[in-house]
Amino acid sequence: MDMDKPDSKRKAPRRKGDDRAILHFDLDCFYAQCIENANPSLKTLPLGIKQKSILATCNYVARKHGVKKLMGIQEAKRLCPDLILADGEDLSPFRDVSKKIYSLLKSYSWNGRVERLGLDEVFLDVTDIVSYNLGLLNHHHLEQSWFCLSKGDPEKGFEFDAREVKGCIWLPDPNDPQSKDEETNDTTLRLRLLLASHLAFYLRQHIESKGYTSACGISTNKLLAKLAGDKNKPRNQTTLLSSHSPIPFLDPLPLAKIPGIGGKTFQALKTLLKADGELTVHDARTHPNVSPFALERVLAGNNGGEKGIGQKVWLLLHGIDATEVKLARDIPRQISIEDTYRGLTSLPQIKAGLAQITASLLRRMHVDLLEECEAVTPPVSSSTSPPPPPPNSKPGGGRKWLAQPKTLRLTTRPYFPPSEWDKYEYNYSRASKSVPLPRFIFDLSVGPESIVERLVEGTLLPLFHSLNPDPEKWRIGLLNVCVTNMSGGHEGGGGGDIMKAFERQREVGEIRAVAFADSSADDEDVVAAEEEKHEAEESDKEAEEWIEDEEDERDRGVRCQLCGCVIPIFAVEAHGRWHELEES
Numbered sequence: 001m002d003m004d005k006p007d008s009k010r011k012a013p014r015r016k017g018d019d020r021a022i023l024h025f026d027l028d029c030f031y032a033q034c035i036e037n038a039n040p041s042l043k044t045l046p047l048g049i050k051q052k053s054i055l056a057t058c059n060y061v062a063r064k065h066g067v068k069k070l071m072g073i074q075e076a077k078r079l080c081p082d083l084i085l086a087d088g089e090d091l092s093p094f095r096d097v098s099k100k101i102y103s104l105l106k107s108y109s110w111n112g113r114v115e116r117l118g119l120d121e122v123f124l125d126v127t128d129i130v131s132y133n134l135g136l137l138n139h140h141h142l143e144q145s146w147f148c149l150s151k152g153d154p155e156k157g158f159e160f161d162a163r164e165v166k167g168c169i170w171l172p173d174p175n176d177p178q179s180k181d182e183e184t185n186d187t188t189l190r191l192r193l194l195l196a197s198h199l200a201f202y203l204r205q206h207i208e209s210k211g212y213t214s215a216c217g218i219s220t221n222k223l224l225a226k227l228a229g230d231k232n233k234p235r236n237q238t239t240l241l242s243s244h245s246p247i248p249f250l251d252p253l254p255l256a257k258i259p260g261i262g263g264k265t266f267q268a269l270k271t272l273l274k275a276d277g278e279l280t281v282h283d284a285r286t287h288p289n290v291s292p293f294a295l296e297r298v299l300a301g302n303n304g305g306e307k308g309i310g311q312k313v314w315l316l317l318h319g320i321d322a323t324e325v326k327l328a329r330d331i332p333r334q335i336s337i338e339d340t341y342r343g344l345t346s347l348p349q350i351k352a353g354l355a356q357i358t359a360s361l362l363r364r365m366h367v368d369l370l371e372e373c374e375a376v377t378p379p380v381s382s383s384t385s386p387p388p389p390p391p392n393s394k395p396g397g398g399r400k401w402l403a404q405p406k407t408l409r410l411t412t413r414p415y416f417p418p419s420e421w422d423k424y425e426y427n428y429s430r431a432s433k434s435v436p437l438p439r440f441i442f443d444l445s446v447g448p449e450s451i452v453e454r455l456v457e458g459t460l461l462p463l464f465h466s467l468n469p470d471p472e473k474w475r476i477g478l479l480n481v482c483v484t485n486m487s488g489g490h491e492g493g494g495g496g497d498i499m500k501a502f503e504r505q506r507e508v509g510e511i512r513a514v515a516f517a518d519s520s521a522d523d524e525d526v527v528a529a530e531e532e533k534h535e536a537e538e539s540d541k542e543a544e545e546w547i548e549d550e551e552d553e554r555d556r557g558v559r560c561q562l563c564g565c566v567i568p569i570f571a572v573e574a575h576g577r578w579h580e581l582e583e584s
Contacts, residue, residue, distance in 0.1 A: 164194070216229050295314055
């Protein structure tokens, strides 16, 4: 369809057969489950995850008492005086659990298409394994079927009844003529989704054996799989058996819940439809003002969106999503930890802040970049010190680095009071400086406390003084420490030793645009600055895909446009309410 012609009207997009089998796993109340598994006595007690003065989320026990996520702490305590609060600002322990579950699911993939969305969601493309097992079915004895999990080992698998879909099913209206045509023409597709539902149940049971319940959606593309999984939460799964006519499934859904239709797109659609209240997919899809051309004009022409965004949203409104599940990636592009403050004015305060976020950075490096890394136990109360080594462990514990970052970056920004937030962009006055990452940080025979102290005293404080040379003007509102330019590791592949990592020499990284404070940098600083400038330019070109890179925003969180802090996805709304309370 030509998006440049005004006569690109409201013709419904033609559907092409999509015989994929996509699973979307969503861990139930993930952050609370992490805390409960580390402290089993909490499983039957009301538990909330707090951020600042807001309850970011809570478990189902707390919800039975009337407690809701995004509720103020005082109000939650009033409703449930016995509510136990756990700190959710440090994502390191949750990330460790997420990595293990991701690795578990990846171990069952044949094609390597395993995509993490945040810490608690994973897409799995099981098209190939389903196709293989479809060919093994004995249609005379479907009730005694065997699902083979390995081509090389036919005994590795599980028994299942291929006569019925496992879990919940969403079916179109049986009186709809199109749905009757589907039943006639799509017997094979139905059987493929049936097989996928049994695999999803098997994998959910495996995850549950590790202590974590989950919901799962099964369909033919990522959009429909994710939305199907939302239908019967928690601890359940839903198969959408209507792929060629998902309109009845999509139409009643709130428009804002469609992945890929974010806040800016939603507001633009409300303006286009001249609507004030809630909008459904049906409202947008059937409105005479909505067409691919109109969407392109509003979203790309007036809002600086990517070319083709109109057609993309039009397809989403019809349940069409051709995006592939991304290949599994073992190594993050960068690791970044930051925190915001109400104005640090003294050297002891700054050293304490740097030590805290550097300890978190080192902990995450050990979790994400070491093979067979020991687990980090999620704390009920926050702690600023690095975790102790495992009991009776030898130095290094036989672990090896999967990849090693080469660049260390420090970013600072002054504190601005709430009354001035509307005057500045969130990147205003952010200043950064990069240096080669000292090699001692990779020494596993040295305790983390010593490494943190040495890195702060020998590298980060000199960087800080270079960025902020006048102590009289210190009023620091943000500190960010980042390691990037990974050497070693690749998508879809496993790890290796240090020598292999250096042989690969693949640099990756995505760094937001920053201002460089030191114009008289030495040669190494100039090289690092040029690398970051290039990376920043690349990140500015990012397409508005509905599935963002898990290490870009979803994993680390979303950057608050008021204070610049990176907020965990589950606590974004809570953080916004915290700003409202602070300003009032």
